[in-house]
Amino acid sequence: MDDDDPNLKHPSDKQDNSGVSRRDFLKISGISVAVPLVAGPQAVMAAGQQVPVYGPGKVPMEFTINGKVHKASLEPRVTLLDALRDQFELTGAKRVCDRAECGSCTVLVENKPVYACSVLAIEAQHKAITTVESLMQAGKLHPLQQAFVENDASQCGFCTPGFVVACKSLLDKHPHPTPEDIRRGLSGNLCRCGTYAGIRQAMAQLSQKGA
Amino acid sequence: MRPFEYVSPTTKAQAVSLLGASWGGTEILAGGTDLLALMKDDIVSPKRLVNIKNIRDLRGISSSPQGLRMGALTTLADLADDAGIKKNYPALAEAAIEAASPQIRNMATLAGNLCQRPRCWYFRNGFGLLPKDETGNELVADGDNRYHAILGNEGPAKFVSPSTIVPVLIAYEAKIRLEGPKGKRELPLEKFFVIPKSENEREHDLGPNEIVTEVVVPPVPNAKIAHYEIRQKDVFDWPLAVAAVALKMQGSNVESARIVMGYVAPVPWMSPEAEQALTAQPLDQETAQKAAEAAVKDAKPLSHNEYKVQLARVAVKRAILKAASGGAA
Amino acid sequence: MPDYAWPDQEHRTLIGKRITRVDSPVKVSGQAKYTYDVHRPGMLYGKVLRCPYAHAKVVSIDTSAAERMPGVKAVEIVQKPNANIHWAGDDVVAVAAVDEPTAEDAIRAIQVEYQKLPHLVSDAEPPQGATQEEGPLSMNDIDDLLDNQVPNRQIVEKIQQYGVTEKPTEDKLKSFKSSGANDAVLNALREATVHPEAASRPKSNYEKAAAQTVGDPDKAMAEAEVVSEGLYGVPVITHCCLESHGTISEWPDADHLLTHISTQNVSGIPGQMAEPLAIPASNIHVHQDHVGGGFGSKFSPDRWGIFTAQISKKAQGKPVRIMLERDAELEVAGARPSAYARVKVGAKRDGTLVAWQSESWGTGGPGGGGMPPIPYVFTIPHQRKEHTAIRNNIGPARAWRAPNHPQAAVLTMCALDDLAAKLNMDPVEFFGKNLDITKPRQDIYREELGIAANLMGWNEKWHPRAQNRSGNITRGVGLSLHTWGGRGHNSDCDLTLHPDGSVDLKLGSQDLGTGTRTCILIVAADTLGVPMDAIQLEIGDTTYPPSGGSGGSTTIGGVSSSTRRAAVDARDLLFAKVAPTLDAQPDQLECVNGRVGVKGDSHRSLSWKEACAKLGAMPITVRGTNPDRTKPPDLTNSGVGGVQMAEVEVDTDTGIVKVEKMVAVQDCGLVIDLKTAESQCYGALIMGISYSLFEEKVMDPTTGRMLNANLEFYRLAGFNDIPELVVHMMTGKGYDERGVIGLGEPPVVSPGAAISNAVANAIGVRVPFLPLTPDRVLAALGQKAGA
Known part of the structure; x- marks a missing residue:
């Protein structure tokens, strides 16, 4: 690599980038070929246009x-x-x-x-x-959160906020979700204590009421 | 994650010129669901991340008499929800909604799905794509290969191709379009996947400074098409076997077939043997079984994955029978 | 003497009802602050460099580049050159930096040279002749035995048989005690023969850990009319707490430490940190509001907890946070020992059990481990048992919800179920027939078996093995029985009545999400006749009276008893103050519905607030304690019984098992809150389904690394893997009067055995080992060709 190529002096290569040495940073193979870097802070030339560059510093x-x-x-x-x-x-x-x-x-x-x-x-x-912090309005739980409380849908509670947001989004899309909607909609969240039974009851209650 | 610089080009040409000419220095950020995990695990450590999400030309789904065009940035959720795809390419919509979780489907892109790296647990633990320990011992053959390849595994690559939607796209005869410093090119999707023979190769026919721009599918096929996955967990689980089939019919007999397996080989695995076994045959339990047997005839299981031969066989048989009975569930 | 006894059914207003968990609102709204969420002013972020090898010696460490990095505030070498490392992922160097990215960069800049040593990560059956007789025990061996939850009785036997390599100091004995050694173990250690020459004895990976004979097993087996032989087992699994282990430590001044820690053992942490930090325990302040799961893995400050304090000291006392990454959480922060056995069990033609013979083995990592309590629940009259402990390099074991019992249940209940199949008996009839040897809980089990069978629809669903099959989908049912102790632990609490009527209650306990806060409030409110929200409860801090660690299902008995005693004493003090006003004797008074009045005379009463105003200017604080022989009766008890049944559906083409229904019938004495008690059972069934179908710590033989230290291949059951669950708590006469007994462990014991038995019923053959994955199911089906 041509570390001495002045074109490779990177505008954003600042000292506060503590994680990687400047020398390492310059060893980006191929960039010298593909990107004729130009002077001017926080931007590189790409296909004839200036494209802003962010980082690696703050x-x-x-x-x-x-x-x-x-x-x-x-x-x-x-x-x-x-x-x-x-x-x-x-x-x-x-x-x-x-x-x-x-x-x-x-x-x-x-x-x-x-x-x-x-x-x-x-x-x-x-x-x-x-x-999740936005769901409670004026100190009052969202009906979905209330259903979680009533159906004991949290134990240690560490997965609960994620589940609440996933359920909120599911109910926004399907106010009366079918079991298949729930199967798909809640597939991306895991619990370790085993609160799925309570969450299922909460969803059943809400899908009847509409949330 | 190691530090990197971040650029957000707005045109394909900018993106291509911002990428490095060899692997290692730059990576393309699309949905990020795979890339950020790879970076956190120090499997890839780009010095520059090229975010392509602001490139308008890479977006959108359009159907026309010429077929279906899906921009590289189409999310899995878009694929699953698009009315045209649901109507005309239902097996694709089904494969998309079967994939991962709602959160991932909202983030993950089509191009990212095609370019995602293998889930091989040796690769993900930092032992390389063709895993070796520091003394050069090959790890997969002697190790825990329960999820590894049963076909195409004679060389050092023993991982399985990770996309669950690629088999059905191949069944639909999809083509992938790429753009790089030398211009544009188009490949049948199955040709995009290659079995690497050395550690400095990747598993895609993709240059380090090329980008996937779109995937096109020919007009609505006059064929019975289906996708079938075997997963241990009900949802949000990497499958143990995937099969997709497209059966062109002549009367009640199969005129020609495309049979593609996923999660059995380092590439999506097309099975001419199974296709042959079905050709000119009626569709029934018996012919489906014969085709399924043919699909795994050459399987060479590793020490811990003989069961996958059975699962691949079942996946192919069930996909054929599902296609026969009308395709997507 | 005040009447501390639990009120009977008609005098309970809250106890035993279905009461909503009080900590839910802060949890569902994201306001609950866990240790991971605590952001102290000026907090530094710690990261740990971990050894990539399963067995290695540290040769050299160069931290100079890391130390020079801007933003790096402290570097602490945890294991110095020449240290031997016994599992991959063990901590070597820790750093603290101004933010997390900088700390990661610093870790990458550290150079460590290792000398790799041979490792073993397998827990396969020991090769013939590999087993070494156990020799004299070192103090490390004792630690390992305790870490592995080896029953005290087995430890005593070993000490008496083999002696020790050195005489334990009193400090060492104290530390054994805090790790769970009972007096019998401590006495055995004090009296043990010392063999210093054995300290240098090289250790085999395979040690004979137990050999027991009861009755005349050879004769009994020879005379048995039906004998069944089988292979059974459960692998090493992890705790996989969603909130990883971790600590934030800071020094408000040179002599005082403040620690936020994710723990099951708030009151017990200072005593464990004091010695390594060389400060008195009383100078250590520990605080925790909520904990994101523990399951037995969060009792100690851990080495990383200690070094947060050490690093903080180096960084001028600034708060230093180390929370484990997910991979480390799964690699090093807890695992459940494996257990496998070849079992032979014999019965008379009528099903009466006569003989048991087992050769078992398993690993708890470097400590090896002990034999699970087999045969489980059923005291078969003639037994021969041998157990080999495998010491290997997979990382240390920790107590995992009901230590040793889930393993014992699989090894026993599956063997018995196979015997029932051989006898052509319905397992409900077979297990029912042998309940006489489950004393003293035979009546509980008998009643529970009947209820469970009804709730499952067992009679309609059970069929002889592998019958009722059509096509590739087949169903089956299975059952298992379990037991657990669950006596309340030591607990102190302070209850204060204020003249304005407010009440506060303080305990150094913790709520793991089991409902501890809710239950404490139920007991206090029921006793004082005020609403639960009239009481201000504070837990999770070492400035409050100490309570035991929340392990072994001991919390509910402990905190409910201490709270009851405090509340009764406070109430009676209040009665004494109020009685003159009401022109009555104190023992004529009662407090119900927010009023203090004369029993049977609704006209003579005061509101709670008016009554408390009679206290005068000063609040009164009373201390409640458990156990407390001066304040009988004993409010807690030990020894529960439970029966579980599972129904499964198996796809015999793919080997995929789906649980279709589970029933849990559970006794735990007097239930304080039915709602959270049921939730404990639901949760245990779900966790049980997860470990039965999915969980396994997969170790690579060549590299010695855990291959699935993530949540994609360390699979946890998801929402959709959970079927209809039916929970029935045994309450009322025969149960309530036993007193309060813990519930965290028992319902998680049986799922593995019940589900495995259901699969055997469905497919006609035993899948020997959990988890019941497609490869194992298909292998058991003989890799039936054809789809």
């Missing part, structure tokens, strides 16, 4: 979470989940598997349930993010 970011704007300076490698939990004290979404396998980190992005552990914070900017 980048100012802005989020809309539960209708409120939140700001933080984060590296691109920070996930939405870690941003919610560590920056904004929104700890309802839990980190359990951190690999899109268990559903404990379920939040809504643009009203669709996703695993916050597998979304980069940087790409969740300027999208409507909804977390």
